[in-house]
Amino acid sequence: MEKLQIHPLLIRKYNQPVPRYTSYPTVPFWDSKLSVEKWQESFAGQFNLLNAADGISIYIHLPFCESLCTYCGCNKKITQNHSVEEQYLAAVEKEWKLYRTLMKQTPVIREIHLGGGTPTFFSPKNLRYLLNTLLKTSVVHPHHEFSIEGHPNNTTKEHLETLYAMGFRRISYGVQDLDPEVQKVINRVQPIENVKKATENAREAGFTSVNFDLIYGLPLQKVQSIENTIRQVIALKPDRIAFYSYAHVPWTSRVQRLFHEADLPGAEEKIQLYLKGKELLMGNGYFDIGMDHFALPHDDLYIAKQNGKLHRNFMGYTTQNTGLLIGLGVSSISDLGMAFAQNEKSLHDYYAAIDEGKLAIKRGYLLNEEDIAFRQYIKDIACKGATTFRPQHLAILEEFCFPPLKQLAADGLVEYDIKQVTLTEDGHYFIRNICSAFDLYLQRDQFSLNSETFSKAI
């Protein structure tokens, strides 16, 4: 098996907090100026334009979890009280009905993703109710893709059979790490037997794609322990693997203060964890899709990548390209292609808005032409590893994007000229940094910071 290596100087240089670019502009640049009325008007226009031709995508955030993982950065509510399910589903149903009044045609549903939180916190009966609510007045697209995030400890056969009957064929299990010591410190004890059982049950129920989420950079992880985890994972042959970098942000995720920072691997150790994981995956038949995703060659994600049909939205990489994503539930994000909106992040505020009969929009963003074009450049890089520039952007590219690209090219990570940019083999390790060269919000901020420093210096 070929050993993967990246120069430590490059690791140090590009070890910066860079967005995942599931949206552009990224969420910190959105604001609360987008009114609910403007959002509704934009939604109605885009829906009319896109629904019949491409269908729509729906993401539903199901926020409850029974216990708290100490690495968690998600919007969740910890409770053992399952009576919260009904109130929440009633609110999501009302929210869907608010969107339905804006639709002048029958919605054609092409993609549903249930994320969380822990979607399998909800009983099979309640999940069936939720899905029937959406589907009873909609048409399901012939090439639909329905998927769910499941917890290996509480995804039952009944969950899987219910979801299969509703058209679900993909499940993603949060595996994270299989080392007992790491599991203890992250407060997520799920023995390999549970993961194995959940995987077998999914396959027996008829699911054709099982994804495992793994994380590198967790407290107490070592190269040897990650090797053990990956070897156990490979034996179960998940069709896809997302191998995420742990983001340590204790100032926003207070739960991350529950372990000792000294137990976290350092930056270089962390990339060694990644390289070991990637080496094992690629040596065992997995292909690199981009941004920490891997897939076996029979999986649709790999086939879409080969055919240049890979897309990226808030749910990560996808083979579907609907152009319109409705996010239902607390903190969910919707994407109209030319506008984004995020729902209220606290359950209290979400319920209050829905009870008033209003969409629970907290903040959003209307994209201008420049945003749409640069969003496409970033998407192309993330999905295809290359993009072609439009001549009308040359002046902006020269001012803001070529200076960071020059650096990246000098480090052997990209090749570019005035017409295009292509990632090199090593560039794939720094794909987010390369995307950030086209993030005009970051680059303009950087530019004004540099000018300020310069004017202060003189």
Ligand code: SF4
């Ligand atoms: S990591 Fe997932 S299961 Fe754990 S607390 Fe966060 S949302 Fe819940």
